[in-house]
Amino acid sequence: MLRALYDAARKTLDPVHYDYVAGGAGEERVVAGNEGAFDRYALLPRVLCGSEVRDTAVDLPGARRAAPVVVAPTAFHRLLHPGGERATARAAAAEGAVLVTGTAATTAVADVVAAAREAAADPAVWFQLYLHPRREVTEALVRRAERAGCTALVVTVDSPVFGRHTRDLRNGFTDLPPGYAAENMRGLPGAPPDGLTDIPMSPSLSWRDLGELLHMTSLPVLVKGVLHPADATVAVEHGAAGVIVSNHGGRQSDAVPAAVDCLPAVARAVAGRVPVLLDGGIRRGSDVAVALALGAAAVGVGRPAVWGLAAEGEAGVRAVLRTLCDEYDHTLALCGGRRNTDLARDMVVRKGETW
Ligand SMILES: Cc1cc2nc3c(=O)[nH]c(=O)nc-3n(C[C@H](O)[C@H](O)[C@H](O)COP(=O)(O)O)c2cc1C
Numbered sequence: 001m002l003r004a005l006y007d008a009a010r011k012t013l014d015p016v017h018y019d020y021v022a023g024g025a026g027e028e029r030v031v032a033g034n035e036g037a038f039d040r041y042a043l044l045p046r047v048l049c050g051s052e053v054r055d056t057a058v059d060l061p062g063a064r065r066a067a068p069v070v071v072a073p074t075a076f077h078r079l080l081h082p083g084g085e086r087a088t089a090r091a092a093a094a095e096g097a098v099l100v101t102g103t104a105a106t107t108a109v110a111d112v113v114a115a116a117r118e119a120a121a122d123p124a125v126w127f128q129l130y131l132h133p134r135r136e137v138t139e140a141l142v143r144r145a146e147r148a149g150c151t152a153l154v155v156t157v158d159s160p161v162f163g164r165h166t167r168d169l170r171n172g173f174t175d176l177p178p179g180y181a182a183e184n185m186r187g188l189p190g191a192p193p194d195g196l197t198d199i200p201m202s203p204s205l206s207w208r209d210l211g212e213l214l215h216m217t218s219l220p221v222l223v224k225g226v227l228h229p230a231d232a233t234v235a236v237e238h239g240a241a242g243v244i245v246s247n248h249g250g251r252q253s254d255a256v257p258a259a260v261d262c263l264p265a266v267a268r269a270v271a272g273r274v275p276v277l278l279d280g281g282i283r284r285g286s287d288v289a290v291a292l293a294l295g296a297a298a299v300g301v302g303r304p305a306v307w308g309l310a311a312e313g314e315a316g317v318r319a320v321l322r323t324l325c326d327e328y329d330h331t332l333a334l335c336g337g338r339r340n341t342d343l344a345r346d347m348v349v350r351k352g353e354t355w
C-alpha cells in the first residue's frame with residue numbers, strides 16, 4: 001500500500017524536488033545501506049505469551065505517545081506540497097505521533113504548532129535546531145520554539161558542514177526558489193532580509209555549545225546524529241534528554257555504517273538513562289520492531305512521511321503513519337509481545353546466522 005503512495009509521490013513531484021528528497025551524499029551507498037540493513041535482520045518470535053490487547057505506548061521527552069513512530073525533521077514541505085508543514089503537523093497530531101519541525105521548515109514554528117492544535121487537543125511538536133556559531137542566533141531560534149509551544153528540542157550534530165548531495169549538485173538545486181523561505185530564520189540576527197536558506201552549519205561547534213544550549217532552555221534536548229557509542233555517553237553526561245541514532249538518511253557522510261547497525265552499541269552505552277531513538281531506512285512495521293528489539297524506544301521516519309505528503313498531503317502522511325503503526329502492532333502480536341519492551345535483544349538475529 002505504501003509502495004503506491006511512494007510511486008504517486010514520484011509521479012507528482014518536480015523531478016528536481018524528487019531527487020532532493022530521495023537522494024543523499026556521494027554515491028548514495030548509505031541511503032541504500034540504511035534500508036538494506038533491515039533486510040539482514042530477522043525477528044525470532046516468542047510463542048504463547050501474547051495478548052488480545054497490546055499497548056504500544058511510549059514515554060518520550062515532553063510527550064507520551066500511543067505508538068513509537070515519530071516524524072523526523074525534513075526540510076521544505078511547502079515546496080513538496082501546497083499544504084506544507086501545516087498538513088504534516090495536522091496529520092501527525094491526528095495520528096498521535098510526535099512531529100519534529102525545524103530550522104529548515106518553510107512554515108514558521110508557531111504556525112506549525114497552531115495547525116497541530118487544530119487537529120488534536122494534545123499534540124507534541126518538537127523543534128529541530130542547527131546550532132549557530134553565534135549564540136544569540138541559536139538563542140533566538142530556541143525562544144521561537146519555546147514561545148510556539150514545542151515540548152522538546154532536537155539538536156542535529158551530524159552536520160558540521162553541508163552534505164554534498166550528488167543529485168542536487170547535478171540538478172543545480174542549491175537554494176529554495178523565490179517565494180519560499182526557511183521561515184524560522186526570518187529576521188534573526190545575521191540572517192539576510194529575505195530570510196532565505198541561511199541554515200547555520202559550522203565545524204567549529206563543540207560539546208561546549210551543547211552545554212550552552214542546555215543552559216539556555218528548560219525544554220528537554222535530544223541529540224540527533226549520534227553513531228559512536230562514546231558520543232552517546234558524552235551527550236547523556238551533558239544532560240541530553242534523548243539520543244537519536246541517525247546518519248541523516250545518508251545525506252551527510254557516504255562512508256558511515258547503516259544507522260541500525262550502530263544502534264546496539266549506542267543503546268549499551270546509554271544503558272537506559274535516556275530514551276534512544278533511531279532513524280534511517282524504516283519502511284515497514286517489522287523495521288520498527290527490529291529497532292525496538294535492538295534498543296530503540298522509538299523510531300523516526302523521514303522520507304516515508306515526505307512521500308505521503310507529496311502524494312496526498314495531510315491524508316498521505318496520515319496513511320503512512322497509520323500503516324506503519326498498524327504493521328508494527330501486527331508484528332508485535334506475531335512476536336508474542338504485549339508491549340514494546342517485550343521485544344528483547346535476543347529476538348533479533350542476523351539472517352543466515354545461528355545464535
Ligand atoms: C528531504 C530531507 C530533508 C531533511 N532535512 C533535515 C533537516 O532539516 N534537519 C535534520 O536534522 N534532518 C533532516 N533530514 C534527515 C531526517 O531527519 C532523517 O534523519 C532521515 O530522513 C531518516 O532517514 P529516512 O529518510 O530513511 O527515514 C532530512 C531528510 C530528508 C530526506
Ligand SMILES: CC(C)CC(=O)C(=O)O
Nearest residue numbers: 075104163197199248251
Ligand atoms: C536545508 C538542509 C540543511 C536540510 C537537510 O538537513 C537535508 O536536506 O538533509
